[in-house]
Amino acid sequence: MSIIVFTNMITTPIMAAELNNKNNLPDNSITYVACPEGGKHNMHSIGYAFIYSGPSSANPGELLLHGGNTNQCSKCGLYVGAQFCPQTWGFLGSYTMGYNVPYDGSSYYFYGGIMGEYWSLTEDSFIQGFEWLF
Numbered sequence: 760m761s762i763i764v765f766t767n768m769i770t771t772p773i774m775a776a777e778l779n780n781k782n783n784l785p786d787n788s789i790t791y792v793a794c795p796e797g798g799k800h801n802m803h804s805i806g807y808a809f810i811y812s813g814p815s816s817a818n819p820g821e822l823l824l825h826g827g828n829t830n831q832c833s834k835c836g837l838y839v840g841a842q843f844c845p846q847t848w849g850f851l852g853s854y855t856m857g858y859n860v861p862y863d864g865s866s867y868y869f870y871g872g873i874m875g876e877y878w879s880l881t882e883d884s885f886i887q888g889f890e891w892l893f
């Protein structure tokens with residue numbers, strides 16, 4: 760009985776620390792409603808997207824999305840990695856985004872997991888902040 764109590768005392772703070780890590784990575788509260796250079800992001804399809812669950816190339820975790828589509832804003836440089844090419848399909852499916860995304864040729868590698876899903880390019884003010892150009 761005393762062993763069970765002792766175990767709970769040890770595991771509880773560890774679980775709390777893990778929960779904090781989960782809440783911090785990735786930061787889903789980031790919103791890029793407008794381009795920092797002004798107006799909407801001017802997105803251009805530039806290559807393939809690979810999205811990993813881990814935080815970095817040194818610790819990539821699981822490959823969540825293989826051979827998706829990468830767009831980049833020609834004004835601020837923001838990358839969006841998505842399951843589908845929005846210019847072709849009219850939606851993203853699963854997506855993530857970031858600046859300074861590592862790449863190899865036309866393959867772009869995103870870390871920190873999937874931020875969410877979009878099945879329309881007009882469903883809210885966040886996605887309306889992007890213009891999907893060829």
Ligand SMILES: [Zn+2]
Pocket residue numbers: 793794795796799800801832833834835836837
């Ligand atoms: Zn931009």
